[in-house]
Amino acid sequence: MRENALNAIDTGMIKAILETEKPKMKLWLKICVRCSLCAESCFLYMTRGKDPIYMPSHKFIHTIGVLYRKKGEVDRQCLQEIGDIVWNRCVLCTRCYCPFGIDIPDMIALGRKICRTQNIYRRYDEE
Ligand code: SF4
Numbered sequence: 001m002r003e004n005a006l007n008a009i010d011t012g013m014i015k016a017i018l019e020t021e022k023p024k025m026k027l028w029l030k031i032c033v034r035c036s037l038c039a040e041s042c043f044l045y046m047t048r049g050k051d052p053i054y055m056p057s058h059k060f061i062h063t064i065g066v067l068y069r070k071k072g073e074v075d076r077q078c079l080q081e082i083g084d085i086v087w088n089r090c091v092l093c094t095r096c097y098c099p100f101g102i103d104i105p106d107m108i109a110l111g112r113k114i115c116r117t118q119n120i121y122r123r124y125d126e127e
Pocket residue numbers: 031032033034035036037038039056057097098099100102
């Protein structure tokens with residue numbers, strides 16, 4: 001019972017947060033043309049063998065993109081995968097540049113905010 005309570009996700013809260021940021025976030029998700037021009041401005045991408053999972057666009061598509069696509073209806077496993085990206089693959093250094101004006105750190109920060117509300121934080125002992 002207690003375990004169920006701990007694993008429960010408050011999707012109502014997630015939906016409410018997504019709703020407050022919806023116009024801006026949906027616009028950015030829509031205008032991203034997957035050109036990858038932002039990639040080389042991310043030092044994590046550059047220092048990790050240019051692994052696509054560190055591409056700024058890849059990071060927001062697989063976090064905020066997933067949350068809006070699923071309309072906030074995510075389970076803990078899904079949110080933990082999102083948490084892994086927003087906590088461990090981005091440091092919010094704000095150096096990534098998108099010629100279309102997409103504010104990538106703002107999107108990642110929203111992912112972190114949602115994870116925090118569900119007790120999903122950076123884990124330092126699992127690298
Ligand atoms: S975020 Fe901007 S630079 Fe990066 S892939 Fe999307 S449109 Fe291109």
